[in-house]
Amino acid sequence: MAFLTRDPIELPPLLTGVQSPALGGVATFLGLVRNHHEGRSVLRLDYSAYGPMAEAECARIVAEAEERWPVAVALRHRIGALAIGDTAVAVVAASAHREAAFAACRYVIEEVKRRVPIWKREHYADGTTAWVDPTATLQHA
Amino acid sequence: MTAAAPAIVTVHVLLFASYAEHLGTETIELTLSSPATVADVIAHLRRLPGGQLLPPKPLCARNLAHAGQDDSVSDGDEIAVLPPLAGG
Numbered sequence: 001m002a003f004l005t006r007d008p009i010e011l012p013p014l015l016t017g018v019q020s021p022a023l024g025g026v027a028t029f030l031g032l033v034r035n036h037h038e039g040r041s042v043l044r045l046d047y048s049a050y051g052p053m054a055e056a057e058c059a060r061i062v063a064e065a066e067e068r069w070p071v072a073v074a075l076r077h078r079i080g081a082l083a084i085g086d087t088a089v090a091v092v093a094a095s096a097h098r099e100a101a102f103a104a105c106r107y108v109i110e111e112v113k114r115r116v117p118i119w120k121r122e123h124y125a126d127g128t129t130a131w132v133d134p135t136a137t138l139q140h141a
Numbered sequence: 142m143t144a145a146a147p148a149i150v151t152v153h154v155l156l157f158a159s160y161a162e163h164l165g166t167e168t169i170e171l172t173l174s175s176p177a178t179v180a181d182v183i184a185h186l187r188r189l190p191g192g193q194l195l196p197p198k199p200l201c202a203r204n205l206a207h208a209g210q211d212d213s214v215s216d217g218d219e220i221a222v223l224p225p226l227a228g229g
Binding site: 031047048049050052053054056057077088089109112113114116117118119120121131132133134135136 | 155157158159202205206207221223224225226227228229
């Protein structure tokens with residue numbers, strides 16, 4: 001299964017992929033490209049990845065969620081050049097009941113952010129670019 | 142004891158994003174004396190031109206899985222040095 005894609009992420013096929021008559025609840029999370037970062041105006045950004053490890057880590061995260069909760073999970077992360085408003089990541093967690101669906105969905109997105117080797121370079125309105133470092137704010141605190 | 146392990150290990154190092162820019166390359170072959178750890182790989186990289194811009198203990202992966210600084214490296218391993226992750 002490929003978790004990374006260079007194509008726009010479409011939610012309906014992900015929902016179809018986890019469908020089953022036993023389902024009672026589906027939780028989805030979409031991460032979108034924002035037009036601002038720490039006060040700077042962002043025009044677009046480029047996502048890059050360590051592809052083979054990103055695929056392996058996504059597979060491990062989905063397997064962990066499906067082992068921990070009675071859920072079926074779909075996960076996609078887009079790489080390449082993205083525009084403001086584009087979907088960068090999508091998580092779908094389906095279960096018989098909402099508690100497991102919400103919990104698994106939250107687990108997967110948090111672990112993706114923490115563990116999957118993906119980077120983004122932001123292009124700002126002033127013509128400059130920078131690699132995003134989510135840990136920088138902590139270091140400066 | 143007769144150790145069959147070679148006295149040296151050659152590892153394939155991958156650099157990404159800002160770290161690749163710091164060292165001016167995305168791949169480096171390193172030969173280290175055995176036994177060697179991830180920390181030894183980083184120490185070697187930090188002596189290369191631009192390598193001083195790497196943090197002393199960056200996030201690393203060994204053969205597609207996250208690795209600790211003390212993890213040992215074997216001949217033929219792929220060691221990736223990962224800048225702060227920014228997915229999602």
